[in-house]
Structures are given as C-alpha cells and as structure tokens.
Amino acid sequence: MEKQTMRFAILGLGTVGKGVVKLLQESREMLHLKTGLNLELAKVLVRDASKPRPGFEGLPLTEDVSEILDDPSIRIVVELMGGIEPARTYLVEALRRGKTIVTANKDVMADYDKDLYDAGEIGDAEIYFEASVGGGIPIIRPLKEALAANTMRQVMGIVNGTTNYILTQMSQYGRSYEEALQEAQALGYAEPDPTNDVQGFDAARKLAILCTICFLSRVKPGMVYTEGITRVTPRDIEYGRRFGWVLKLLAIGKEVDGEIEARVHPAFIPHTHPLASVAGSFNAIYTVGDPVGETMFYGRGAGAGPTASAVVSDLIAAALSKRTPGRRAGDAHTVYFEKRVLPIEETRSRYYLRLHAVDAPGSLARIAERFGEHGVSLAEVVQASGGPDHPDDGGAAELVLVTHTVQDANLQAVVRDLKEMRDTVLRVDNVIRVEG
Amino acid sequence: MEKQTMRFAILGLGTVGKGVVKLLQESREMLHLKTGLNLELAKVLVRDASKPRPGFEGLPLTEDVSEILDDPSIRIVVELMGGIEPARTYLVEALRRGKTIVTANKDVMADYDKDLYDAGEIGDAEIYFEASVGGGIPIIRPLKEALAANTMRQVMGIVNGTTNYILTQMSQYGRSYEEALQEAQALGYAEPDPTNDVQGFDAARKLAILCTICFLSRVKPGMVYTEGITRVTPRDIEYGRRFGWVLKLLAIGKEVDGEIEARVHPAFIPHTHPLASVAGSFNAIYTVGDPVGETMFYGRGAGAGPTASAVVSDLIAAALSKRTPGRRAGDAHTVYFEKRVLPIEETRSRYYLRLHAVDAPGSLARIAERFGEHGVSLAEVVQASGGPDHPDDGGAAELVLVTHTVQDANLQAVVRDLKEMRDTVLRVDNVIRVEG
Known part of the structure; x- marks a missing residue:
C-alpha cells in the first residue's frame, strides 16, 4: 500500500x-x-x-x-x-x-x-x-478526553521526581535533607542548582497546567502558593509516621464553591492514601471527579x-x-471560566506544628490557649520532654500539635502569637499541612 | 451561538x-x-x-x-x-x-x-x-492513544472489584473465603450467584480486551487460562505476609518473544508493588511498556x-x-498480528506450594528430591510442625516451598508426583503463583 x-x-x-x-x-x-x-x-x-x-x-x-x-x-x-x-x-x-x-x-x-x-x-x-x-504518564489527554464528562473537584500530584526521591530517602533511611540532596545530585536526580525542584517551582508550573485543564479556568504559576522541602527534617517525618502519615511534596488543586485552591507544599498524607506508596523518582497524579470518584495515574515522571x-x-x-x-x-482549549484563585490565607487545611517550649507547669495550657483564641481547635497533642534523643534541649519540652481543619489565616495568627511568647515558646520548629 | x-x-x-x-x-x-x-x-x-x-x-x-x-x-x-x-x-x-x-x-x-x-x-x-x-478508570484510550508509541510488554490488572473486596477482607481481618463472600453479598458487592466473579471469568474477558489492545493481536476469553479465588485460605495469605507478599486476583498479559501469555489467577505480589495497595472494591491496571516503563491506572472499576x-x-x-x-x-482497530497465545503449561512463573507431610526424618529430603527431578529449583522452604495453630494435624508437618521461576509444566509434574507420595505427603493444600 x-x-x-x-x-x-x-x-x-x-x-x-x-x-x-x-x-x-x-x-x-x-x-x-x-x-x-x-x-x-x-x-x-x-x-x-x-x-x-x-x-x-x-x-x-x-x-x-x-x-x-x-x-x-x-x-x-x-x-x-x-x-x-x-x-x-x-x-x-x-x-x-x-x-x-x-x-x-x-x-x-x-x-x-x-x-x-x-x-x-x-x-x-x-x-x-x-x-x-508527568513525563510518560498519560494524564493530559485522559483528563481532557476520557474524564471529560466529569466535574473535577480535586487534583493532587507528586509531580517532581527529584523532591520525591529526596523525601523517600529521608523517610526510609532517616537521612537529613542535605544528605539526601547530595545523594540525589550524585545520582543525577537533582541539578547542581536544585532550586527549581526543591523550592517547588517546577511542581507549581505543572500544577498550573493541571488546574487549568481540571477546572476549565486559567491558573498561572504565579497564582500557585509555593513552599519547598528545604525545611523538612527527619524528626518531622518520624513524628508523622507515629500518626500513620507519609510526607510528600504535593501539588494540590481544588475547586470549592466555584473558587480554586492551588498550592505546592510539603504535606502529610495517611499511609493508606494511594499517593503514599509512590516512592523514589516516580510521579503520580490523583484526582477526584464527579461522578468518577477517585482515580490515580502513576509512572515515571521524567527521563x-x-x-x-x-x-x-x-x-x-x-x-x-x-x-x-x-x-x-x-x-480544544477548555478555558471557559474565570474562577478566582484563593490567596493562601483563605485556603483550609489541617496542620501539624512542632515546637519547643519551656518545660514548666502551665506551658501547654498557655500554648493551647493561643489556638483557642484564634478559633483553631486541636485534634492531637504529643508532649515529649527533651530526653535522650534531644539531649541539648536542656529544660525544653518538644510539643507536637495537630489541628482540625482551619483557615490558613487563623493558623498563621496562632504561629505569630506563639513566636511572641518568648517566656514559654523557645522556637516553632516546623509547620506542615496534613491532607487527604 | x-x-x-x-x-x-x-x-x-x-x-x-x-x-x-x-x-x-x-x-x-x-x-x-x-x-x-x-x-x-x-x-x-x-x-x-x-x-x-x-x-x-x-x-x-x-x-x-x-x-x-x-x-x-x-x-x-x-x-x-x-x-x-x-x-x-x-x-x-x-x-x-x-x-x-x-x-x-x-x-x-x-x-x-x-x-x-x-x-x-x-x-x-x-x-x-x-x-x-476498569469502570471509570481511563485505560482503553490511554493505551490506544497516549501510550501508542510504546511496545507493550506486560499488562497486570486488578480488574474485578468483587474478588478484590473478598481478598482484602480475608487479608485484613483473617476472614475465611466463605465469610468474606457472604459479607460481599450482603453489601451488594457480590451477586447471589458469584460464579462469574469468583471463578475469574469476568476478569478473563477484561484481560482479553486489554491484551488485544496491548499486543496488537486478538486474544479471546477462551484463550485465557482462568483460575478463581475459591481455594484461597487465610493461612496462605498469612504465609504470604511472612514473605512480604500480598495476595490478589490478577489478570496478567505478557508478550515474550512474539508470543502472548494470558492468565487470570490468584497471585502473590510484593507488598511494595504498586498493585499491592489497591484495596477493597478498587481496580487498577499496571502496565510495562518500552520506552515508557511502568505505569498504573487506578480507580473505581464498577458502579x-x-x-x-x-x-x-x-x-x-x-x-x-x-x-x-x-x-x-x-x-482504529489495532489488530495487526496473529500472535500465538501460550497454553498455560508453557508459561513461566514462581510458585508457592503449601503441603502437609508426615513429620518424620527424611520427609523434606524426599519431597525436595521431586522438585529437583523436574528441574524446579527451590528458593525458600519453611517447615512448621503442626503446633498449636493446627492441633488436628497430629504427626503432620506443614511445609511451604517457594520455587524460582520455572515452566508451569514442570511445576505441575512435581505436584503430580507429590500427590502420589502417599507415604510422605498427606496432602497438597495449595499452589499459588508468585508474580512481580
């Protein structure tokens, strides 16, 4: 022929x-x-x-x-x-x-x-x-075609292999961020200047593309709240494990009441979540649509x-x-709407906070009070005195607090207040969102 | 307009x-x-x-x-x-x-x-x-379009929600097959006559469709080797767990040297395999293609x-x-070839065998000899005397043997021999393939 x-x-x-x-x-x-x-x-x-x-x-x-x-x-x-x-x-x-x-x-x-x-x-x-x-993972055309009949509610992706490799190494072998980064660089998984990956900029661009397709409204990288993984520690990962969580750099898009949330940041997810077992340099994009429900697309995101x-x-x-x-x-270009993208202060999430407080009677009560003042209710509190694993803390107690779902602005107000309680709070070590 | x-x-x-x-x-x-x-x-x-x-x-x-x-x-x-x-x-x-x-x-x-x-x-x-x-999971069009450039090597799916629900209940709560089936029926996940699902016929039809698309050659349900889940016991699942495996009803298609393997049967896979965490009534299709590598598509397979x-x-x-x-x-109809579908005897796999043998010196040696005679080499052997968890076994020892990759015909020859060793082997309890 x-x-x-x-x-x-x-x-x-x-x-x-x-x-x-x-x-x-x-x-x-x-x-x-x-x-x-x-x-x-x-x-x-x-x-x-x-x-x-x-x-x-x-x-x-x-x-x-x-x-x-x-x-x-x-x-x-x-x-x-x-x-x-x-x-x-x-x-x-x-x-x-x-x-x-x-x-x-x-x-x-x-x-x-x-x-x-x-x-x-x-x-x-x-x-x-x-x-x-997502590299070789079919995701753009499935979203535009095989899922075309759905109203997409949520897209949540592990879309950067470099950071997923680093976080997997930190989780599995207790490596520090710096050690894991060096290893990733030695293996060619991370660039000599890793900024674009570890600060979440690469993920933010991919999220902008995904949100634009899912929510039929244009989302630009500049509208995406972006927070990298450089402040994550093995200690946070270990605490998360005790709660049954895994730490990932997530690219999250949601449509709620006609408005869009678009954010890239480290987040804890339950170890039973389909994204939790996406390890190493693999990528996956999890979506929730109506009526299809949950779907996930998994594979090699680069190479x-x-x-x-x-x-x-x-x-x-x-x-x-x-x-x-x-x-x-x-x-077809499927941008039919101009939906508002929420500033991060208006988004809602659960939060994990780790802090060091003076190990004295009443410390916890004074700290908990700050949460209540801003309408942030606590789901769990874990108190551990300095102990052998943190001998240099002297009279300090390490506290981990997990909130119920709250608006970001309220949580940030709590954190500001805590940082001003210099007689009680020695430092706020980390604040990490909890999703899924 | x-x-x-x-x-x-x-x-x-x-x-x-x-x-x-x-x-x-x-x-x-x-x-x-x-x-x-x-x-x-x-x-x-x-x-x-x-x-x-x-x-x-x-x-x-x-x-x-x-x-x-x-x-x-x-x-x-x-x-x-x-x-x-x-x-x-x-x-x-x-x-x-x-x-x-x-x-x-x-x-x-x-x-x-x-x-x-x-x-x-x-x-x-x-x-x-x-x-x-796969119900709502985009899989047909992704395979035909977004993965069109690939030579597909393998497709491995959990494509029947009923059996996955039953096996998940058996794994998580130690239920017997019969108990889990009744529960699935009560919840409407299984039909009053569950034959089509539990015997693997439904999965075989879906595998025929997947193989035809992946390997560009027509595979009919009648060419698919099909084995159901009715003989699976919590005890097998528990042994699998000790080896780090999860039991699933898998629909497996492979192309090897221009010939096709197509089989549906219970199989152990490593708990780290992407399919291992697909629980309850969810479905997932895992594929390996060249050059895309591994991909997986996950979601609700029915409803x-x-x-x-x-x-x-x-x-x-x-x-x-x-x-x-x-x-x-x-x-487009993408059937360009007429590739041979291998009879089950020519397929290759690893195998788990559980059997009860007379608890006497030399039993294991005589049993192991049969494997050797048919060129089946053993990777692991676990011997457990009857013990408190099997008090009715009297003088019997329970043996679990795991083979290296062998041709099915050889394994079946071993099983035939074992069943004839009536002075040594009391019964062959189960034979389950190990994949992934």
Whole structure:
C-alpha cells in the first residue's frame, strides 16, 4: 500500500530530543501500522550542526529555524528545547502558519498557553503537550478526553521526581535533607542548582497546567502558593509516621464553591492514601471527579524514554488529525471560566506544628490557649520532654500539635502569637499541612 | 451561538443506564461547552415502557429497537444492556448503518470485537468502549492513544472489584473465603450467584480486551487460562505476609518473544508493588511498556457513577468525531498480528506450594528430591510442625516451598508426583503463583 507522507520537524536535540529520534527509528514499522502514514523527519533544529553526535549521524540538521517555519511541507513541529525563549516564539510562529505542535515544554504551557491557543486559532492548528506533566504518564489527554464528562473537584500530584526521591530517602533511611540532596545530585536526580525542584517551582508550573485543564479556568504559576522541602527534617517525618502519615511534596488543586485552591507544599498524607506508596523518582497524579470518584495515574515522571513515549504518542495523534482535519476533544482549549484563585490565607487545611517550649507547669495550657483564641481547635497533642534523643534541649519540652481543619489565616495568627511568647515558646520548629 | 444538534439513543435503562441519563441531565451545560453541540437523547430502548421509573419520567422510551436503528437522524447508539444477545446484534446493525457506538459491554467486546469492527468498516462508524474495562478508570484510550508509541510488554490488572473486596477482607481481618463472600453479598458487592466473579471469568474477558489492545493481536476469553479465588485460605495469605507478599486476583498479559501469555489467577505480589495497595472494591491496571516503563491506572472499576463517567466521556468524543468525520487513532482497530497465545503449561512463573507431610526424618529430603527431578529449583522452604495453630494435624508437618521461576509444566509434574507420595505427603493444600 502506498503511504501518504507526513513531514515533521524537531526543535532541539538534547537528551529528550535524542530519545525521541531513537524511538522514532526503532518504531518505524509500528508507526506505519498505527497511522497508515510515512512519518518523515524533515529537519532537526540545533544550535551547532557541526558538533559530533555519535549514534545520531545523518539527521537533517539545521541551525536556521526559518528552514522549518517557512517550509509549508512541514506539517508538525515537535518542540523539545525547553525554557521560555526562543521556544515560545517558535511555537507561536509554527501555529500561526498552520503547523500542529507537540511540546514537552511545561514552562511555555504553564505561562503562555493563551498565546499558543490564540496562534492556533489563527493557523487552525493543534497543540499537544502530554509530556509537559508527568513525563510518560498519560494524564493530559485522559483528563481532557476520557474524564471529560466529569466535574473535577480535586487534583493532587507528586509531580517532581527529584523532591520525591529526596523525601523517600529521608523517610526510609532517616537521612537529613542535605544528605539526601547530595545523594540525589550524585545520582543525577537533582541539578547542581536544585532550586527549581526543591523550592517547588517546577511542581507549581505543572500544577498550573493541571488546574487549568481540571477546572476549565486559567491558573498561572504565579497564582500557585509555593513552599519547598528545604525545611523538612527527619524528626518531622518520624513524628508523622507515629500518626500513620507519609510526607510528600504535593501539588494540590481544588475547586470549592466555584473558587480554586492551588498550592505546592510539603504535606502529610495517611499511609493508606494511594499517593503514599509512590516512592523514589516516580510521579503520580490523583484526582477526584464527579461522578468518577477517585482515580490515580502513576509512572515515571521524567527521563528520555518516558518523555519520548509521550511525545511520539502525541505525534501519532497529531499526524492522524492532520490527515483528517477537524478539531478533536483533546485539542480544544477548555478555558471557559474565570474562577478566582484563593490567596493562601483563605485556603483550609489541617496542620501539624512542632515546637519547643519551656518545660514548666502551665506551658501547654498557655500554648493551647493561643489556638483557642484564634478559633483553631486541636485534634492531637504529643508532649515529649527533651530526653535522650534531644539531649541539648536542656529544660525544653518538644510539643507536637495537630489541628482540625482551619483557615490558613487563623493558623498563621496562632504561629505569630506563639513566636511572641518568648517566656514559654523557645522556637516553632516546623509547620506542615496534613491532607487527604 | 446556534448549536448543531447531535441525536443519540440509549439501549437499556438499568442501573448504568440511569446513571448515564442522570449525568447527561446534570452536565448539560458542560457538554455544550465541551462539544459545541446540543446532544439530544432521541430514544431509550427498554423492555417495558409502561414500568414506573421514579425520577426518570418523560424520557423518550421505546420497546422497538427499529425506531432507533432505522432512524438516520440518530447518529450515536449508547449500549448499556449487557450480555451477548441481543446487544451484539443491535450493535452490529447500528454500525452497519453508520451509527457510532459507545458500549460498556465487556462480553461483546471480548468475544465479538471483530464482528463490530467489520460492521464499523461497512458503515464507516466508530466504536468506543472505555467503560468495558476498569469502570471509570481511563485505560482503553490511554493505551490506544497516549501510550501508542510504546511496545507493550506486560499488562497486570486488578480488574474485578468483587474478588478484590473478598481478598482484602480475608487479608485484613483473617476472614475465611466463605465469610468474606457472604459479607460481599450482603453489601451488594457480590451477586447471589458469584460464579462469574469468583471463578475469574469476568476478569478473563477484561484481560482479553486489554491484551488485544496491548499486543496488537486478538486474544479471546477462551484463550485465557482462568483460575478463581475459591481455594484461597487465610493461612496462605498469612504465609504470604511472612514473605512480604500480598495476595490478589490478577489478570496478567505478557508478550515474550512474539508470543502472548494470558492468565487470570490468584497471585502473590510484593507488598511494595504498586498493585499491592489497591484495596477493597478498587481496580487498577499496571502496565510495562518500552520506552515508557511502568505505569498504573487506578480507580473505581464498577458502579453507576464511574461507568457513566466513561460512557459520557466516550459520547463526547464520539459526538466530536461525528461532527468532523475522519478516523482517529483511538477508534482504529489495532489488530495487526496473529500472535500465538501460550497454553498455560508453557508459561513461566514462581510458585508457592503449601503441603502437609508426615513429620518424620527424611520427609523434606524426599519431597525436595521431586522438585529437583523436574528441574524446579527451590528458593525458600519453611517447615512448621503442626503446633498449636493446627492441633488436628497430629504427626503432620506443614511445609511451604517457594520455587524460582520455572515452566508451569514442570511445576505441575512435581505436584503430580507429590500427590502420589502417599507415604510422605498427606496432602497438597495449595499452589499459588508468585508474580512481580
């Protein structure tokens, strides 16, 4: 059978780009079967075409993006450069010229999705971005298509493998944050400058993408409350374990009464929660929708192979759609509303507080009083004197308090008050939300 | 904006049918937004239109299927009758006449998918069946679309909520199989005649559907080796726990060297396996693909709400596709190969055996010898004399043996030999595979 040819280009030939090229080469026959098309890699944009790339010789490299953008025979552009610019500009130009785009770029998708959809309207071109969240885990298209009939109530994800690896090491081996980070860096799971991951910025961008799809209203990374894992200690994790909890960096989106909560922070969840057993560098996205109830999507959230899986699967769908034009459910821009995103003070959660107080009669009563004054009721209190595991605390008692569900503003007011009780409270060691 | 109208019909108004109608009524506005269409329920086929249906008055009921099949203005047929006939005939006729079908019918999809796809070719109509496996869990379309670039190696599912509920009760509370079954029946999780679930037949049909999609080759329920949970005891579960395992009824599909393994049976998996924490009536499908690696899809596998989620999401996709014709990746029949399905004797696994032997010197040696003779090497042996927990065993010793990976035929030969050693082996209590 004579096969129609569909020409496409790739922007960027780093780790992910090479993974995609490799998968395309290995699965040529399967792609023929599944698409009925001859998918032809027409151009690959690189910064330096003369650089040796062992194992990737003979590719149609170019350093000039106009050879791609100005070539009408190129119908699909696969963008794997990462970062905002020049990727954003290239994507917008490709879409305006009617080229469908497939992208793994969470930065552009989180902050500039509107630019892309607007450009796509002009060029009548489509946007595929499965690889931008959760690596190889199918999540974007399932949310847009297989769960399309649901009103989504909640999305809760472990969407950053670096921090999940660090927290898993801390939990399983009692490592300090610094030790676990160094280990992650040595293994290549964490960047030399880990800020983007450990401060939760990467997770916040992915959450913005997920919230926008789930709640049909645009959520930008700047609207997401973001708190990293750098202040987590093995001691907090150990206390959590006593309560039956596991500590994770969670990306949480909720819709409550037409308003959206969007926050990334460390959180305790029950050890029986489906997300609790997601260990190491794995990712998972847990959702609650009506009427589907709870669902969870689990897999490898990063790496050349999983990312290539998502990119090439998107390419298959893009090629099939290009062959038979007509917009599909998964391609539509589903922002229909402008829902308010709550400032963190208005969100509600349970809280775990660990603090050191003067080990004297009446300390606990005075502390508990502060909670009551701000309408924060306590669910559990654990008092441990300094003891052998904290010998340097002298006359201090360590207290762990767990609240019922309260508004964040009230909890913060309690914490401010506690910090001013210098005759009673020596320090507030940590405040961690409890979810699930 | 003037909306185009898309007329569809529903066959069957049982629990699932009512759930679908309810969701359609509740989500009218969202369906408009997401499809740009006015989805109009034109007819509902029921057996007795005069039967009172409180809360479902005013529906366009009919007892005559030809009012649906012969009406060219009805573009989509949603089949929720279940069972083979007359559902199969109605679906085939609808497809031949160019109507896209959405079905939750695993029986028809597992055994008659070819009839449907052939009819769909004639009528140029599509087939959506997300609800046929895993209830509300997105799995069919993710496998066909978001994972399309992968070569799938393995699919392993907990796809029957009834048996998972029973096994969870047995594991958590030490209930016997009979007690747990009665409880499940009292709660409505198990049918009065539970055969279809507890013997693994339901899971086998779902596995046939999953294998056909994953391995691009038709697997029928009759090709699936099927073993139920009726012989599982709390004692086996307890021994498994000592080895760090959890017992599940698994639906397992593998492709090895171009041949397919397809089997449903109780199996131990490590408690750290992603499937191990899938408890109660939840379902999950775990897959391994190249290059995506491990993924898992988790959620409610049954019930009116989850099933309605899958059906109405399919309906949205079907309507969008009908509006803009042209076959999509997810709709294509992806059977390209005829791979051999291995008879159970040729499959490979690890095995747990529990038996009672005469408590005399040399017993164990004689038993171990039988394993060696058939090339089955042992990984672990636990010997426990009768003791207080089995006082009626008198002079018997309970033995648990765990093998390395062996071919099933060899293991069965060992079991046959053991059963003939009447002077040494009092009985072989159970043989359970160990996976993962």
